[in-house]
Amino acid sequence: ADPPTARELSGVDAVPTEGPGSVTQFYTLPDHAAIDTGRRIVLNVEDAAPNALVPLSDVAPGYAPGDRQLLCATFLADDGVDPFEASDEALAEQTRxxxxxxxxxxxxAGLEQLDTVRVPFAQFAQPPGVHERLPAVDDPDGAVYLAGDYTEWSAIQGALRSGRRAAAAVLE
Structure with missing residues (x-):
């Protein structure tokens, strides 16, 4: 479960519930106009519109039609910017x-928007010192265990590590 749901279900107040959301838009681009990033993510350091541009089909060619490149652009709801307030069209214009x-x-001109995915809680906020305050996998009372990035750090690696720790705690 996401952190807000885990907190609600477990009653563990240490589960973080503050953090930015994200909006990701998916696009295709004709192969003749495809960008070559060397399989790298392009980060926007000037502003947050968008925060990143990722050529997904460079890593997973099967995700895109044979004659097009698949890209995604991600906007973070952070630093006073709220992509949830913008229309899909406005975000696509910012990406363009x-x-x-x-x-x-x-x-x-060949950049075609396919879909928009809005995730209200993308990851929990991680200011200095937050990791010392995160709950342990066995913090809930009874035979309930927490498994999620919110017990480690807000990333897939944190979620995987938490899952291993929760499984080990169950087996003890």
């Missing part, structure tokens, strides 16, 4: 503007 600024030699 960033794409044209970063790749002026490419034609953004």
């Amino acid at each position: 503007a960033a794409f044209e600024a970063w790749y002026p030699e490419r034609a953004a």
Whole structure:
């Protein structure tokens, strides 16, 4: 379960429930206009519109049609920016503007928006000292265990490590 749900179900107040959400839009681009990032994520250091642009089909070619590149652009609800307030079209326009600024030699006209995924709670906030306050997997009373990134750190690695620790605690 996500941290807010885990906190509600377990009654463990140490489960963090504050953090930014994210909005990810998926696009295709004709192969003749495809970008080459060397399988790297492109981060936007100037502003948060979008925060990152990822050429997904460079890593997983089967995700895109044979004649198009699959990209995603992610907007974080952080630093005073709230992509949840923007329409899909407005976010796509911001992505197009960033794409044209970063790749002026490419034609953004072929950039086609496919879908938008809005995740209200993407990860918990991680200010200095937060990790010392996170709950242990066996903090709930009774035969209830926590398994999620919110017991370690907010990343897939934290979730995997937490799952291993919860499984070990159950076996003890």
